[in-house]
Amino acid sequence: MTIVRTQGRTRMAKHPRDRMIESALVLMGEYGVEATSFSQVIEHSGAPRGSIYHHFPGGKEQLIEEATRYGGDVVVKLLAEAIEQHDPVAAVDSVGGFWHTVLYDSDFAAGCPVIAAALDSRSPAARKAARDAFQRWEQLYTEMLQRAGVPEERARSLGSIAISAVEGAVILSRAQRSNAPLERVVNELHGLFHEAIGNAGTQSAGNGRTQ
Amino acid sequence: MTIVRTQGRTRMAKHPRDRMIESALVLMGEYGVEATSFSQVIEHSGAPRGSIYHHFPGGKEQLIEEATRYGGDVVVKLLAEAIEQHDPVAAVDSVGGFWHTVLYDSDFAAGCPVIAAALDSRSPAARKAARDAFQRWEQLYTEMLQRAGVPEERARSLGSIAISAVEGAVILSRAQRSNAPLERVVNELHGLFHEAIGNAGTQSAGNGRTQ
DNA sequence: GTCTATACGAAGATAGAC
DNA sequence: GTCTATCTTCGTATAGAC
Numbered sequence: 048m049t050i051v052r053t054q055g056r057t058r059m060a061k062h063p064r065d066r067m068i069e070s071a072l073v074l075m076g077e078y079g080v081e082a083t084s085f086s087q088v089i090e091h092s093g094a095p096r097g098s099i100y101h102h103f104p105g106g107k108e109q110l111i112e113e114a115t116r117y118g119g120d121v122v123v124k125l126l127a128e129a130i131e132q133h134d135p136v137a138a139v140d141s142v143g144g145f146w147h148t149v150l151y152d153s154d155f156a157a158g159c160p161v162i163a164a165a166l167d168s169r170s171p172a173a174r175k176a177a178r179d180a181f182q183r184w185e186q187l188y189t190e191m192l193q194r195a196g197v198p199e200e201r202a203r204s205l206g207s208i209a210i211s212a213v214e215g216a217v218i219l220s221r222a223q224r225s226n227a228p229l230e231r232v233v234n235e236l237h238g239l240f241h242e243a244i245g246n247a248g249t250q251s252a253g254n255g256r257t258q
Numbered sequence: 259m260t261i262v263r264t265q266g267r268t269r270m271a272k273h274p275r276d277r278m279i280e281s282a283l284v285l286m287g288e289y290g291v292e293a294t295s296f297s298q299v300i301e302h303s304g305a306p307r308g309s310i311y312h313h314f315p316g317g318k319e320q321l322i323e324e325a326t327r328y329g330g331d332v333v334v335k336l337l338a339e340a341i342e343q344h345d346p347v348a349a350v351d352s353v354g355g356f357w358h359t360v361l362y363d364s365d366f367a368a369g370c371p372v373i374a375a376a377l378d379s380r381s382p383a384a385r386k387a388a389r390d391a392f393q394r395w396e397q398l399y400t401e402m403l404q405r406a407g408v409p410e411e412r413a414r415s416l417g418s419i420a421i422s423a424v425e426g427a428v429i430l431s432r433a434q435r436s437n438a439p440l441e442r443v444v445n446e447l448h449g450l451f452h453e454a455i456g457n458a459g460t461q462s463a464g465n466g467r468t469q
Numbered sequence: 470g471t472c473t474a475t476a477c478g479a480a481g482a483t484a485g486a487c
Numbered sequence: 488g489t490c491t492a493t494c495t496t497c498g499t500a501t502a503g504a505c
Binding site: 077078079081082158162163165166167168169174177178181182203204205207208210211212213214215216218219221222223227228231232234235236239242 | 288289290292293369373374376377378379380385388389392393414415416418419421422423424425426427429430432433434438439442443445446447450453
């Protein structure tokens with residue numbers, strides 16, 4: 048067995064099946080779904096070759112789908128504390144800080160596995176899992192902002208730009224091997240959220256453009 | 259020869275080489291770099307099999323790199339008119355409107371080829387071409403906003419979020435098969451740009467957070 | 470410039486032994 | 488649960504004829 052790269056911050060899962068899912072998650076983010084092979088997952092997770100189809104009878108499609116749903120949950124957990132505190136700005140910080148660390152620690156090799164799943168054209172199951180994750184995140188942002196007094200339509204709008212901008216910034220930061228784009232985006236989202244929350248109740252927000 | 263799907267808005271290029279680049283661009287956006295094979299490019303472009311390595315001695319890597327640079331130029335051309343008019347908001351509209359149309363016309367199958375290149379792990383040349391495109395777009399936004407009176411640092415910050423958010427929104431809109439995320443993001447960027455330009459000279463902008 | 474034929478590797482998946 | 492062996496398909500790339 049070769050040396051297994053660990054995630055550092057995450058403790059090793061006990062069961063090979065869970066290790067394979069976690070490895071798939073990391074590899075998807077770094078190489079994309081198409082380029083994530085069973086061989087890589089086996090090597091990265093240290094799981095035995097012969098057990099792939101035992102644990103995942105649905106083959107690669109099943110593994111990728113489960114990993115994507117797991118990835119969606121990771122971000123939901125990042126948002127959990129901010130949700131309890133009813134603080135949308137803390138939510139942006141939590142996700143932004145997470146990616147800041149992951150990108151830096153991986154020397155800008157890591158990427159978002161949910162994005163990878165969303166962009167995979169061969170697996171409808173993975174795409175659906177990614178879509179579900181996006182919508183769940185958006186819903187959580189929307190609810191947080193509404194509780195902070197932002198009207199629903201504006202809240203949903205801010206949720207969309209928060210997710211889009213952070214995910215886009217992760218790609219840009221990786222491409223430029225610098226967290227600068229991510230930091231700038233988080234900073235702008237701060238201002239945007241503060242302004243919207245500050246204006247809560249004062250006016251109906253929005254700028255009248257719907258295209 | 260099978261029926262060749264055309265882009266509709268783009269006239270057919272005369273030379274097989276150019277057709278191959280344009281086809282590669284479309285296929286990269288839809289399927290990703292890894293899943294874009296020569297077979298697909300040949301079929302899509304109608305170019306002859308035997309001429310691949312004649313036109314692209316560097317093989318797939320060369321084709322993908324050239325297509326990515328071409329894709330970067332497409333967006334630069336979209337920004338050109340807005341640059342002449344010194345109107346950053348029009349720039350967002352131009353790119354946003356472009357993706358709105360492309361997504362709708364393709365029934366949400368199309369995607370950004372530059373993103374695909376940025377996420378490809380196997381081709382350093384493609385990644386570099388994507389990075390160059392991002393930085394060029396960001397620079398154009400920054401210059402436009404500076405001419406509109408926005409301080410440099412803030413201008414760069416707004417450029418980063420404009421690119422990140424639109425690229426992210428293209429992914430989300432495709433995943434949800436709806437242009438709603440893209441429209442919401444464009445709308446929020448409108449507000450953000452207007453506010454920043456409106457405050458030009460009044461204060462140094464920013465919200466004091468650098469992380 | 471374009472063709473066919475082919476080399477070579479790697480992928481996902483299955484079968485059957487242990 | 489895990490192993491090895493094998494099937495099949497598909498990818499890039501090259502060689503050499505036309």
